[in-house]
Amino acid sequence: MQLSRDQLLSAYRRMRTIREFEERLHVEFLSGTVPGFLHLYSGQEAIAVGICEQLDDDRDYIGSTHRGHGHCIAKGVDVKAMMKEIYCKKNGVCGGKGGSMHIADLDKGMLGANAIVGGAPPLALGAALSAKLLKTGGVAVPFIGDGAANQGTVAESMNMAAVLKLPMVFMFENNGYAEFTAASYATAGSIEARAKAYNIPAVTVDGADFFAVYEAAREAIERARNGGGPSAIEAKAYRFWGHFAGDPQRYRAAGETKELRENHDCLKIFAEKVTQAALLDQAEMNAIDVEVMQLIEDAVAEAKADPQPDPASLYKDVYVSYP
Amino acid sequence: MPIKTYREAINEALRQEMEANDRVIIIGEDVAGGAGGSAGGGEAAGGVMGITAGLATKFGRDRVIDTPITESAIIGMAAGAALTGMRPVAELMFADFIGVCLDQIYNQAAKFRYMFGGKARTPLVVRTMIGAGMGAGPQHSQAIYPMLTMIPGLKVIVPSNAYDAKGLLIQAIRDDDPVIFCEHKSLLGDSCEVPDEPYAIPFGQAAITRKGSDLTLVGISRMVKFCNEVADRLQKDGISIEVIDIRTTSPLDAATILESVKKTGRLVVVDEANPMCSVASEISSIVASDAFDYLDAPIKKVTAPHTPVPASPTLEALYLPTPDKIEVVVRDLLEH
Ligand SMILES: Cc1ncc(C[n+]2csc(CCOP(=O)(O)OP(=O)(O)O)c2C)c(N)n1
Numbered sequence: 095m096q097l098s099r100d101q102l103l104s105a106y107r108r109m110r111t112i113r114e115f116e117e118r119l120h121v122e123f124l125s126g127t128v129p130g131f132l133h134l135y136s137g138q139e140a141i142a143v144g145i146c147e148q149l150d151d152d153r154d155y156i157g158s159t160h161r162g163h164g165h166c167i168a169k170g171v172d173v174k175a176m177m178k179e180i181y182c183k184k185n186g187v188c189g190g191k192g193g194s195m196h197i198a199d200l201d202k203g204m205l206g207a208n209a210i211v212g213g214a215p216p217l218a219l220g221a222a223l224s225a226k227l228l229k230t231g232g233v234a235v236p237f238i239g240d241g242a243a244n245q246g247t248v249a250e251s252m253n254m255a256a257v258l259k260l261p262m263v264f265m266f267e268n269n270g271y272a273e274f275t276a277a278s279y280a281t282a283g284s285i286e287a288r289a290k291a292y293n294i295p296a297v298t299v300d301g302a303d304f305f306a307v308y309e310a311a312r313e314a315i316e317r318a319r320n321g322g323g324p325s326a327i328e329a330k331a332y333r334f335w336g337h338f339a340g341d342p343q344r345y346r347a348a349g350e351t352k353e354l355r356e357n358h359d360c361l362k363i364f365a366e367k368v369t370q371a372a373l374l375d376q377a378e379m380n381a382i383d384v385e386v387m388q389l390i391e392d393a394v395a396e397a398k399a400d401p402q403p404d405p406a407s408l409y410k411d412v413y414v415s416y417p
Numbered sequence: 418m419p420i421k422t423y424r425e426a427i428n429e430a431l432r433q434e435m436e437a438n439d440r441v442i443i444i445g446e447d448v449a450g451g452a453g454g455s456a457g458g459g460e461a462a463g464g465v466m467g468i469t470a471g472l473a474t475k476f477g478r479d480r481v482i483d484t485p486i487t488e489s490a491i492i493g494m495a496a497g498a499a500l501t502g503m504r505p506v507a508e509l510m511f512a513d514f515i516g517v518c519l520d521q522i523y524n525q526a527a528k529f530r531y532m533f534g535g536k537a538r539t540p541l542v543v544r545t546m547i548g549a550g551m552g553a554g555p556q557h558s559q560a561i562y563p564m565l566t567m568i569p570g571l572k573v574i575v576p577s578n579a580y581d582a583k584g585l586l587i588q589a590i591r592d593d594d595p596v597i598f599c600e601h602k603s604l605l606g607d608s609c610e611v612p613d614e615p616y617a618i619p620f621g622q623a624a625i626t627r628k629g630s631d632l633t634l635v636g637i638s639r640m641v642k643f644c645n646e647v648a649d650r651l652q653k654d655g656i657s658i659e660v661i662d663i664r665t666t667s668p669l670d671a672a673t674i675l676e677s678v679k680k681t682g683r684l685v686v687v688d689e690a691n692p693m694c695s696v697a698s699e700i701s702s703i704v705a706s707d708a709f710d711y712l713d714a715p716i717k718k719v720t721a722p723h724t725p726v727p728a729s730p731t732l733e734a735l736y737l738p739t740p741d742k743i744e745v746v747v748r749d750l751l752e753h
Pocket residue numbers: 159160161209210211212238239240241242243269271272273337446486488510514517
């Protein structure tokens with residue numbers, strides 16, 4: 095499957111935007127300006143972008159996780175409004191009431207980051223059911239960590255999706271850790287094999303290789319749109335930071351994250367591939383980097399300057415109506 | 418007497434009960450941490466807040482058991498083990514995650530003894546973190562003890578300080594019924610005098626933390642700290658407030674509250690939980706029905722509003738009862 099130059103540039107821009115967003119947030123968090131908990135997506139960009147570049151805003155939905163910033167950016171949520179939300183400000187995507195772990199934008203097909211591990215897959219079933227009944231041709235994609243894979247909700251959702259032949263792609267991101275515990279300890283057997291046990295077609299790909307994710311996602315989305323039911327993809331992923339910003343990572347060998355950044359950086363791998371195949375020049379990507387840096391710079395400045403939410407908003411939107 | 422934090426007091430209670438009885442085990446996510454990690458698999462966390470730090474190293478991973486992320490199986494396994502001879506202390510990291518495993522608590526552990534005709538003992542402890550104040554957002558900040566308090570068969574513990582945390586947790590581990598032990602995340606670093614030796618505080622015995630005669634302030638968990646602060650402030654103006662820390666919401670020590678209200682004639686209940694069907698409502702109803710003739714003023718509640726907990730620290734501060742908000746209500750009621 096050959097991507098056009100525009101498609102390649104768009105994918106690169108999104109991955110770079112996620113990376114810059116997260117790396118900058120890490121710095122800001124350590125300086126104490128960001129409230130709440132922060133889980134960074136750096137290293138996993140090719141997974142979110144590899145699948146979301148092929149999803150539509152209006153009919154396709156994703157369900158996200160506590161590590162959701164990358165999924166949101168990949169699905170087209172406004173970067174500046176996201177940054178304001180993470181700063182819990184008035185003009186954040188959720189008015190400051192959700193914060194980093196609850197960024198949601200239903201108009202962009204983004205069902206929400208989620209602070210409950212395993213919370214999103216059943217919700218994605220619902221989006222897929224709506225798509226099927228309303229005949230939109232839409233697809234629903236829950237993102238699921240190696241840790242989340244062990245929640246009952248994930249097993250229940252795979253079975254239900256298979257039984258009802260729902261248009262879904264279960265996108266597993268196996269970054270080797272759930273908090274401070276390794277997947278090799280906590281996640282028995284293989285995730286791919288678990289999906290196959292439900293007769294769900296499943297493949298394992300290298301999540302640092304944008305093209306591998308893209309191709310697996312293309313097949314799975316096509317199957318879902320054509321009435322072929324759910325698929326699963328297990329992407330091997332690389333978490334460059336700790337579980338949360340500020341995690342001392344005592345469970346990881348010294349030098350592990352450095353090695354990941356050297357050898358499993360999806361942005362480096364993407365740039366090497368496209369320049370070697372003479373699809374893009376390094377200069378074009380460098381120009382994007384400059385624009386992205388500026389965008390993030392502006393997003394942070396605007397987020398810091400944005401007002402606090404109105405006190406009255408505390409009481410608003412508990413219900414649509416309540417006599 | 419040595420000064421210890423709430424976090425250290427809980428850790429010490431666990432350690433001492435594990436030393437005393439080898440059937441006491443800990444089960445939860447990252448209660449040790451580090452399993453399978455590239456650093457060699459040694460203990461690497463001791464819980465997300467470091468409360469169980471050192472216990473895996475001391476007692477081994479057979480007794481401090483790291484689990485996958487699977488709360489239904491964690492709580493269910495602990496309940497089943499409790500029914501069959503162990504004394505498990507399961508950790509449900511944030512109390513909000515009870516949504517994932519409520520069946521194992523509500524339909525299973527809480528009902529064994531009654532529905533099995535008195536044959537079962539379920540010495541299960543579920544330790545969990547409640548409360549707002551850390552900007553942790555709507556799914557990590559709730560004070561969910563009211564919905565547990567209404568379940569027959571459960572005991573629900575809400576320690577407000579390090580001394581109580583140790584004594585109540587030791588009682589919880591020795592108790593033969595299922596106990597939900599609610600640790601307030603904003604109290605973990607608070608400290609006070611805590612004896613080194615093990616001691617148990619019986620359930621259903623409130624503590625009077627300030628003696629007074631003009632008005633009774635009843636607090637729950639972190640709110641006790643705020644009530645004490647208000648009592649100390651008002652004392653400077655010659656106002657005498659009695660503060661009661663209920664310590665356990667089930668069993669509830671109504672006698673101590675009633676006795677105090679009969680003396681002061683005025684009651685304000687301060688509760689971080691949402692106001693509908695709450696512990697504050699329950700206490701108000703008991704006093705209204707059993708001490709009505711002694712009341713000189715209406716009963717007042719200071720609670721969170723009927724909304725989820727917002728992520729924004731600005732809104733979260735508005736959401737929470739504070740000493741200032743309590744003081745306004747108290748002064749108002751004294752004028753009545
Ligand atoms: C129901 C529930 N249990 C536990 C947690 C605490 N928690 C937050 S993230 C996390 C680890 C998730 O690991 P994984 O699914 O592999 O995602 P990753 O962090 O690697 O992206 C845990 C245990 C939670 N938020 N919700």
